[in-house]
Amino acid sequence: MTVRRWTRTSKLFTGGTGVVALLLAIVPLVFGPDIVQKTTTLLILILLAAMWNALAGYGGLLSVGQQAFIGLGAYGTVFFAGLDIPPYLAMVLALVVAGSLSIPISLFALRLRAAQFAIGMWVIAEVASIAVRLDQNLGAGTGISLSQLYQYDPNYRQAYTFWLALAFTVVFLAAIFFLLRSPLGASLQAIRDDEDAARSLGVRVAARKRLLFVLAGFGCAAAGVLIVANTLFIEPGSVFSVQWSAYMIFMVLVGGLGTFEGPILGAILLFAIQTTFTQGGPWYLVGLGATAALFALVLPRGLWGTIEERLGLRLLPVGYQVVEKKK
Amino acid sequence: MTVANAILQGIFLGAFYAVLACGLSLMFGVMRIINLAHGDIAVFGAYVVLVVVQSTGLSPLLAFLVALPAMIALGYVLQLTVLQRALKGGILTPLLATFGLSIVIQNLLLLQFSPDVHSLGASAGALTTESWNLFGSITIPALGLVVLAVAVVVFGALHLFLSRTRPGWRMRATAEDPDAAELIGIDSRNVYATATAIAVAIAGLGGLFLAIRSVFDPVSGPTQLIFAFEAVVIGGMGSLWGTLMGGLALGVAQTLGAQLNPEYAVLSGHLLFLAVLILRFGGVRLARFGARA
Numbered sequence: 207m208t209v210r211r212w213t214r215t216s217k218l219f220t221g222g223t224g225v226v227a228l229l230l231a232i233v234p235l236v237f238g239p240d241i242v243q244k245t246t247t248l249l250i251l252i253l254l255a256a257m258w259n260a261l262a263g264y265g266g267l268l269s270v271g272q273q274a275f276i277g278l279g280a281y282g283t284v285f286f287a288g289l290d291i292p293p294y295l296a297m298v299l300a301l302v303v304a305g306s307l308s309i310p311i312s313l314f315a316l317r318l319r320a321a322q323f324a325i326g327m328w329v330i331a332e333v334a335s336i337a338v339r340l341d342q343n344l345g346a347g348t349g350i351s352l353s354q355l356y357q358y359d360p361n362y363r364q365a366y367t368f369w370l371a372l373a374f375t376v377v378f379l380a381a382i383f384f385l386l387r388s389p390l391g392a393s394l395q396a397i398r399d400d401e402d403a404a405r406s407l408g409v410r411v412a413a414r415k416r417l418l419f420v421l422a423g424f425g426c427a428a429a430g431v432l433i434v435a436n437t438l439f440i441e442p443g444s445v446f447s448v449q450w451s452a453y454m455i456f457m458v459l460v461g462g463l464g465t466f467e468g469p470i471l472g473a474i475l476l477f478a479i480q481t482t483f484t485q486g487g488p489w490y491l492v493g494l495g496a497t498a499a500l501f502a503l504v505l506p507r508g509l510w511g512t513i514e515e516r517l518g519l520r521l522l523p524v525g526y527q528v529v530e531k532k533k
Numbered sequence: 534m535t536v537a538n539a540i541l542q543g544i545f546l547g548a549f550y551a552v553l554a555c556g557l558s559l560m561f562g563v564m565r566i567i568n569l570a571h572g573d574i575a576v577f578g579a580y581v582v583l584v585v586v587q588s589t590g591l592s593p594l595l596a597f598l599v600a601l602p603a604m605i606a607l608g609y610v611l612q613l614t615v616l617q618r619a620l621k622g623g624i625l626t627p628l629l630a631t632f633g634l635s636i637v638i639q640n641l642l643l644l645q646f647s648p649d650v651h652s653l654g655a656s657a658g659a660l661t662t663e664s665w666n667l668f669g670s671i672t673i674p675a676l677g678l679v680v681l682a683v684a685v686v687v688f689g690a691l692h693l694f695l696s697r698t699r700p701g702w703r704m705r706a707t708a709e710d711p712d713a714a715e716l717i718g719i720d721s722r723n724v725y726a727t728a729t730a731i732a733v734a735i736a737g738l739g740g741l742f743l744a745i746r747s748v749f750d751p752v753s754g755p756t757q758l759i760f761a762f763e764a765v766v767i768g769g770m771g772s773l774w775g776t777l778m779g780g781l782a783l784g785v786a787q788t789l790g791a792q793l794n795p796e797y798a799v800l801s802g803h804l805l806f807l808a809v810l811i812l813r814f815g816g817v818r819l820a821r822f823g824a825r826a
Contacts (some may be wrong), residue, residue, distance in 0.1 A: 268625045270569070270632065314811050320624050321567030322770070325762045326810055329803050332759065336800045448755055452636055459629060488640035495640065499633025502626050503618045 211387075211523050219521035227376050234365035242364045246436045248477045249371040250429050251457065255469035255476075256379055257425035258454035263464035264386075264394045265418040266401055268320070270451045271327025272426045274311075274334045277446035278304035279430025281338055284350050284440065288343070293354040294366065297431045304430065308423020312416050328448065335446035349441025352434050367435040374428040379470075381421065386466060386524035394418070395524075398464050456494050459501040462508030466524045471510050538671045539788045545677030547764075547784020548684040549746065551777045553739035553757055554764035555687060556732030558776040561765065563708045563728040564620060566627040571736055572758030573638040574611075576751070578604055578737025579653070579744040580646060586656050593653045594660075597741045601734060608733030612726040620725070635754060642751035653744040661745060680742050687735060688777045695773075704728060763806040 234242050254272075261267045282300030287293045311330060318326050339347045355363055385391050394414055396404035405411050434440050457476050462468025476494075483490045501508060507515065557571045568574075581603055585596035615634060619627040654661045663675035695701040706714040707724040715721055743749050743757065760783065768779025783802050790801025 488643040491640040495633040495636030502629035
């Protein structure tokens, strides 16, 4: 018996992923603004799914309120840009400030269990949404545009936003990838598999969960920044909407909760569904909700988790495999 | 006196939240799960009553009695198809499954009834318009009194059911320890289905009050869920009478906040909820006597 991490497939695939990320960087140079904007949306979905999976898949923290950080990141960008800070610097500032808010929030949110945490986070998102609605300078309930971005030529603006989205997505995904492969990651995966057992083995569960919560806070804030940069207009009703949580839950559950590759697969699926059913509408959402519930009940490890289990396939290895030693 | 009046109106409003929260609290007490579709089920109940009122011309209160069997049946089906299976999964499965269900219910309602806003206020007639004045500045609305009385009756009846009847004992035994209860011959599936049926029926009652006292549309559910959950947590999770008190506290917080600025109403309720969570992470037990439900 031997323990291995890399296989030929996973080496090829991990290398391939790096190449894809590099190739994606030239998308704005090759394609028109429509495709660039759509690909930006896909990157935002991948980022969101990966963050929600970090929370729920590894930390066992089911949040229905990550839209708090999405909204704060988006509105933070508008706020800082309004202070005559260059818009792209404002985005970075908003990411840092909105993401950092996850630290004080974690102090009490992480003491809550299951439903208390889920709905507690939702209420925090509602409070943030009401606070924005009460502020006339942020457009109150009617929304506000990031007009400072209009100074750039639309093609350049779209390209900058795309590169920012690519950079954020790569950085956060790489952070999770290397985090999970580090000794720390072993403890995270132990928490995912059995929290009590992990605790009894001396894993500092609370500290690990805080790490994931703050990471997800920053990641969702980054997504919020990208959303306002991509759409140029936000309103509290949509950017703080619980619909974001619904999308995240769908992507992660269908892709595979607690797997690294699953959320990416889930995001691509959701993106494909969204581009096919462009009208959206209630039937499309009925389908999303029913699919998420079905996966939770019938296939809790999602598509990727099931594939992994059946085929022993690891494409982006974050764990180890025990294999028979070849003669 | 305006403050005294605000507190009184808060109690009437809070009685409504307590009715909304009652089923949520019962299901948590018995099965340790929170049904994230609870608010949408209440709104579904409001639509069922609306359909009965529109097709028969009955008053909303009578129409609710017609709708009641449908709600009870829905509760049984919900338990046997979705929740029973979700209970076997991990701690997150019931939350995930009911969140998906919530989206399904909202959008099915949207398909059937369009996004238009409805109200049963007009069909309820004098119930919504009648009110009495005390000392000039204190108003007692008829609807508020009725909701408060119904809330006390519902919680009282549930308390008696749990403390005095055999099915109630079985429910409490299953809540304490389902495996031990199975050993003495209690069918937990049956108990859980009964609890969910009761919870869904009371949620429908909450939906009826929502429809009479204000307006509703297909996506009103999540807000009702948040209010109901806040009432449960403020009162202390696992305590039925605590939920009644929690609902009243939430109502009073909202009307007092509205005294400062109408836009602060919902916000002050949220802040009370978060304050309670911060003070006592398990939830403050405002009241705890009689049956543990």
